[in-house]
Amino acid sequence: MVGGALFIRSRLDQRTEDKANPPDLVCATELAVICERIANETDVNVTLEPAGQTVSRAVALNGAENIDGWLTAAPWPAILDQRRQARSLPAMFTTQTPPVLARSPIVMAVWPDRAAALRQACPLQQPGWKCLGEVAGKDLWKNVPGGREIWGPVKIALSDPEQQALGGIAFTAGAIEFFNRSDLSTIDFEDDAFRDWVSNLKAATPVTSSPDMTAVLARGESATDVFVGLEADIAPAIEESRRQPKPVVLYPSAVVNFDLTLAVIPGRAGERLQEVVQEAVKDQLADMGWKVPGTPAGVLPDPGVLDALRQVWKEAAG
Amino acid sequence: MTRRTLGILGALTAAAVLLAGCRTGGDLSFGRKNCTVVDVATSPEKLALLTELAAEFNEDEIDGKCVDVKVTRKASGGGAQLLADGWPDPEANGPQPVIWTPAASSWGAVVNQRLADKGQPPVVPSDAKSFMLTPLVIAMPRPMATALGWPNTAIGYSDLLALANDPQGWAAKGHPEWGAFKLGKTNPNFSTSALSATIAQYYAATGKVRDLSLEDVNNPQVEAAQRGVESAVVHYGDTTLTFLNNLYRADSRGVGLTYVSAVAVEEKSVIDYNTGNPDGILDPGEKPRPPRTPLVAIYPKEGTLFSDNPLFVLDAPWVSAEERKAAQAFSTFVQKPENQRKVLTFGFRPGNPAVPLGAPVNAANGVDPAQPQTTLGLPSPAVLVRLVEKWGELRKGARVLLVIDVSGSMGDDAGNGESKLDLAKRAAIIALDQFKADDLVGLRVFSTQISRQAPQDYVDLVPIAPISQNRERLIRQIDSLVPTNGTPLYTAAGASFDDMKKGFDASRINAVLLLTDGQNEDPNNEDLDGLIRKLRSGSEGAAGGASTVRLFTIAYGQDSDLPVLKRIAEASSGASYDAKDPTTINQVFTAVVSNF
Numbered sequence: 004m005v006g007g008a009l010f011i012r013s014r015l016d017q018r019t020e021d022k023a024n025p026p027d028l029v030c031a032t033e034l035a036v037i038c039e040r041i042a043n044e045t046d047v048n049v050t051l052e053p054a055g056q057t058v059s060r061a062v063a064l065n066g067a068e069n070i071d072g073w074l075t076a077a078p079w080p081a082i083l084d085q086r087r088q089a090r091s092l093p094a095m096f097t098t099q100t101p102p103v104l105a106r107s108p109i110v111m112a113v114w115p116d117r118a119a120a121l122r123q124a125c126p127l128q129q130p131g132w133k134c135l136g137e138v139a140g141k142d143l144w145k146n147v148p149g150g151r152e153i154w155g156p157v158k159i160a161l162s163d164p165e166q167q168a169l170g171g172i173a174f175t176a177g178a179i180e181f182f183n184r185s186d187l188s189t190i191d192f193e194d195d196a197f198r199d200w201v202s203n204l205k206a207a208t209p210v211t212s213s214p215d216m217t218a219v220l221a222r223g224e225s226a227t228d229v230f231v232g233l234e235a236d237i238a239p240a241i242e243e244s245r246r247q248p249k250p251v252v253l254y255p256s257a258v259v260n261f262d263l264t265l266a267v268i269p270g271r272a273g274e275r276l277q278e279v280v281q282e283a284v285k286d287q288l289a290d291m292g293w294k295v296p297g298t299p300a301g302v303l304p305d306p307g308v309l310d311a312l313r314q315v316w317k318e319a320a321g
Numbered sequence: 322m323t324r325r326t327l328g329i330l331g332a333l334t335a336a337a338v339l340l341a342g343c344r345t346g347g348d349l350s351f352g353r354k355n356c357t358v359v360d361v362a363t364s365p366e367k368l369a370l371l372t373e374l375a376a377e378f379n380e381d382e383i384d385g386k387c388v389d390v391k392v393t394r395k396a397s398g399g400g401a402q403l404l405a406d407g408w409p410d411p412e413a414n415g416p417q418p419v420i421w422t423p424a425a426s427s428w429g430a431v432v433n434q435r436l437a438d439k440g441q442p443p444v445v446p447s448d449a450k451s452f453m454l455t456p457l458v459i460a461m462p463r464p465m466a467t468a469l470g471w472p473n474t475a476i477g478y479s480d481l482l483a484l485a486n487d488p489q490g491w492a493a494k495g496h497p498e499w500g501a502f503k504l505g506k507t508n509p510n511f512s513t514s515a516l517s518a519t520i521a522q523y524y525a526a527t528g529k530v531r532d533l534s535l536e537d538v539n540n541p542q543v544e545a546a547q548r549g550v551e552s553a554v555v556h557y558g559d560t561t562l563t564f565l566n567n568l569y570r571a572d573s574r575g576v577g578l579t580y581v582s583a584v585a586v587e588e589k590s591v592i593d594y595n596t597g598n599p600d601g602i603l604d605p606g607e608k609p610r611p612p613r614t615p616l617v618a619i620y621p622k623e624g625t626l627f628s629d630n631p632l633f634v635l636d637a638p639w640v641s642a643e644e645r646k647a648a649q650a651f652s653t654f655v656q657k658p659e660n661q662r663k664v665l666t667f668g669f670r671p672g673n674p675a676v677p678l679g680a681p682v683n684a685a686n687g688v689d690p691a692q693p694q695t696t697l698g699l700p701s702p703a704v705l706v707r708l709v710e711k712w713g714e715l716r717k718g719a720r721v722l723l724v725i726d727v728s729g730s731m732g733d734d735a736g737n738g739e740s741k742l743d744l745a746k747r748a749a750i751i752a753l754d755q756f757k758a759d760d761l762v763g764l765r766v767f768s769t770q771i772s773r774q775a776p777q778d779y780v781d782l783v784p785i786a787p788i789s790q791n792r793e794r795l796i797r798q799i800d801s802l803v804p805t806n807g808t809p810l811y812t813a814a815g816a817s818f819d820d821m822k823k824g825f826d827a828s829r830i831n832a833v834l835l836l837t838d839g840q841n842e843d844p845n846n847e848d849l850d851g852l853i854r855k856l857r858s859g860s861e862g863a864a865g866g867a868s869t870v871r872l873f874t875i876a877y878g879q880d881s882d883l884p885v886l887k888r889i890a891e892a893s894s895g896a897s898y899d900a901k902d903p904t905t906i907n908q909v910f911t912a913v914v915s916n917f
């Protein structure tokens with residue numbers, strides 16, 4: 004394990020000296036706008052890919068080809084390192100809890116009439132994850148109290164929890180709300196009611212790589228009833244929209260943050276990445292609606308639990 | 322989603338800043354050297370708008386270098402097939418695009434699936450923003466929509482499916498005078514509205530609203546339902562504008578309701594039609610005149626699909642980093658609110674929600690900005706591809722007479738060293754592949770005094786028969802054609818129409834495909850008005866409409882008489898095609914045969 008880590012460090016030290024070989028940053032897909040800025044303003048090579056894809060290709064790497072750092076949500080680097088350690092490979096990153104650059108709560112944007120129907124359908128609870136899964140289980144809005152036939156099927160825009168950084172955390176928030184506690188373990192996920200809830204949620208979630216709030220607003224109520232995303236993306240988009248009606252933002256009872264972190268490979272390349280990335284984005288993040296550094300919200304379970312939930316989603320019938 | 326490298330995309334923000342500061346003024350799109358050229362292949366409906374925006378964009382520079390965004394027209398389905406084939410022969414097919422903007426994202430999925438089937442990587446990215454939007458609707462003449470309960474009753478594809486399969490037709494709804502239910506629908510190999518309508522038909526037949534599967538598409542009961550709907554189709558084609566033009570003319574003569582009952586079109590087309598601009602293009606000085614009977618947009622109760630007009634910056638091998646960067650800057654430019662406001666003036670919904678919806682997307686033009694309330698799930702790429710293949714098997718059959726001019730002028734040079742007849746022969750032979758095995762096809766040639774026996778001005782070389790039986794004979798005969806005398810256009814058109822009427826087959830699309838390179842040169846028959854009257858009376862109203870034979874004409878070469886051929890085609894509610902540039906005959910032949 005130590006030998007592998009040394010190998011990585013040695014290679015990186017050589018590369019940092021080589022100005023013609025700039026550091027490589029991998030970005031989670033949700034962070035495209037931030038990462039385009041980094042690509043524009045620095046000499047960093049930026050690659051955009053879903054977090055799940057990064058885990059899949061980096062889990063067995065002996066070196067760190069094309070990865071000097073990873074800009075993503077907090078638990079994902081830890082998921083990768085836990086998986087590597089399970090294969091007796093060294094952890095890739097300097098620490099399992101890299102500093103949080105900025106954070107944004109994961110919220111739901113819901114069209115007003117659909118939000119009213121959710122409240123009617125779930126009178127005893129705050130409309131949130133649990134309610135959403137129950138309503139999704141009715142399949143069509145005409146089967147939901149307060150719903151209308153012309154709304155068609157219940158349609159949720161949630162980025163893929165197995166592949167996308169945001170989706171994975173959002174789905175974990177859903178599980179926390181379902182069980183009403185955050186100290187989850189993999190045993191919990193054998194619960195039949197939970198599995199049904201997941202299947203309902205998945206069935207109502209069309210397969211799209213990365214749902215986009217602007218596209219939701221442009222299409223109106225027809226394509227998406229509930230959009231799950233970052234407050235930092237959703238709130239400004241709604242604010243700028245000139246269409247009526249506008250979606251309302253719901254904060255589920257289990258609100259968790261997308262904690263933006265930069266995990267780096269030990270060595271000078273990693274240090275340099277930290278410097279240049281922070282310099283490039285520090286002002287922009289606040290302007291974009293991110294909280295810098297922001298108050299923690301909710302507590303996520305162990306990264307291994309989040310990884311297990313990815314598998315639960317993958318296996319769900321949908 | 323696959324991985325994407327941003328290093329080479331670079332500088333969207335920087336590009337925008339540079340664009341703001343480097344105005345050089347004037348229309349610089351001609352005569353500039355060493356500019357970065359960004360070729361854009363666009364579906365036809367946004368050609369004018371994108372061309373206008375490109376001219377503005379081209380006034381600025383990126384990184385101190387001029388950019389020439391060049392916009393060319395390419396139908397969505399045609400572009401999809403070219404991309405799946407690696408965009409061969411740019412001279413004939415247009416330049417290999419840096420940006421491809423079909424009418425809907427679904428075409429991107431089709432391209433990537435076709436490439437995947439060949440073991441090739443995708444070229445169409447999955448995350449392009451919508452330039453503009455328009456939902457697919459069912460356009461119906463208002464009285465017909467009202468007869469189905471509109472606006473108080475929600476109408477859907479299932480209702481049309483039932484009506485199409487009802488032997489009583491409109492009589493079942495108290496209107497026997499309207500005859501059978503007639504559906505206007507284009508060819509999903511070419512047309513986005515047809516692709517979307519076909520998806521919607523399948524959903525209606527399965528009762529599903531999402532997750533259409535291969536099993537659904539191959540289900541015999543679903544197939545039977547599809548055959549029923551397709552049997553109600555008037556004819557197909559590459560553009561819905563043919564239907565709307567024909568309907569507009571029929572409406573002006575008071576016979577619109579017997580031409581077509583419903584057309585699957587984009588919402589934008591309903592707006593254009595109701596404002597008196599059925600083809601969406603106003604000639605200089607042309608004053609739009611609203612139709613007597615307006616159309617209303619039915620937003621199907623099962624849900625619909627959007628044409629979302631993405632600007633795909635292609636991941637194709639011919640796209641350089643510099644071109645990609647310029648293309649991304651153009652994509653950002655068209656999303657600016659001031660540019661998005663222009664989208665509305667064309668009857669589309671802006672892709673940027675920072676621009677509010679407003680006129681002309683309103684009830685005064687037969688559309689409802691609060692609709693649709695639900696959409697159908699886009700099937701997986703594999704299902705999409707299978708669905709289009711299946712349509713080829715289930716579509717309404719055709720009975721077509723190919724009528725080809727072999728007058729002396731067809732032997733003239735086409736401009737590339739070959740004769741016009743040589744090019745036409747090759748195009749006709751290629752187009753034969755578009756027919757399905759049980760389509761009935763025959764071949765007639767015409768020229769003055771081509772035969773010593775009556776009729777002297779035309780000869781049937783291959784009688785109409787299933788193409789599975791006569792394909793080789795058709796190819797041999799077409800291949801052996803030689804130019805002869807003059808052009809008895811009116812006689813050939815009239816006689817072909819009459820002969821096809823005699824053998825009319827109600828279960829098929831009955832049509833004449835007439836290609837000519839000249840004007841009528843027959844002193845024995847110069848009666849164009851008589852021909853038009855005959856075609857019109859044989860095509861309109863309860864009597865003519867029941868056994869309609871449509872003429873599709875191709876004006877081939879510079880000397881061809883396009884206005885006359887247009888009149889002839891439109892008199893039979895067919896369509897005329899322009900191949901004045903003989904080298905375009907392959908594409909034109911393909912477009913014409915897409916009607917069958």
